[in-house]
Structures are given as structure tokens and as C-alpha cells.
Amino acid sequence: MNIKDAHITVMVTDLDRSVSFYESIGFSTKQRWGNHYAELTAPGLSIGLHPTESVNPNERNISIGLTTDNFENVAKDLDTLNVQYNLRNEEGGNFIEFSDPDGNPIYFIKPKW
DSSP states (O other): OOEEEEEEEEEESOHHHHHHHHHHTTOEEEEEETTTEEEEEETTEEEEEEEOSOOOTTSOOEEEEEEESOHHHHHHHHHHTTOOOEEEEETTEEEEEEEOTTOOEEEEEEEOO
């Protein structure tokens, strides 16, 4: 697998409030897709903010997102590594979701934008 880009996605309850907060501490908004998702950057770090109805401190509210030039081969590579994954298709793109050995969520996305 060849990783092209990576970011951390943070689940938030109020996208506008969270974008304002991250901008106030030095992040810049790179791109925003309405109330669905916002990508912010700081030197050496890219984060995505994704709205959700509630954030539970006892649940995983952060995931690692990756893109690749060869999305179609990611599932084959994960099969070779015996990594279980789920496929998901939604408005923002196609996803291959899996977890690291400690259960931390990771996904590859083929964005539709």
C-alpha cells in the first residue's frame, strides 16, 4: 500500500464551533464541505472535523484517515495481511475501514470530490 495523504478525523458535536476553535489556536481551514466535513491544517498535521450528534468520552471519537493512488488494491493488500475490514459507500466517497491491533479505527477513502 502506498499512502498518498493522511489525517486524523475528530468527531465533533458542532462543526462551526469546532472550526472556530481550531482556527483560534492556529489551524487554517483547507477545505470545507458544508456541514458534512472540514479539513484543517497546521504545520505537519492535517485534521478532519466530522459532525456527530453526540460525543461520548468512553467511545473512540478519533480515527486515522488515509488516501492512496491505488484504492482498488487496498482490500487485496489487507486480505494478504489477514486484516479484517468493512467496505462502505456514502456521499463523501468509498471507504475501507479496519482497526489497528488495539482497536483504533483506520480507514482508506476514495473521495467523490
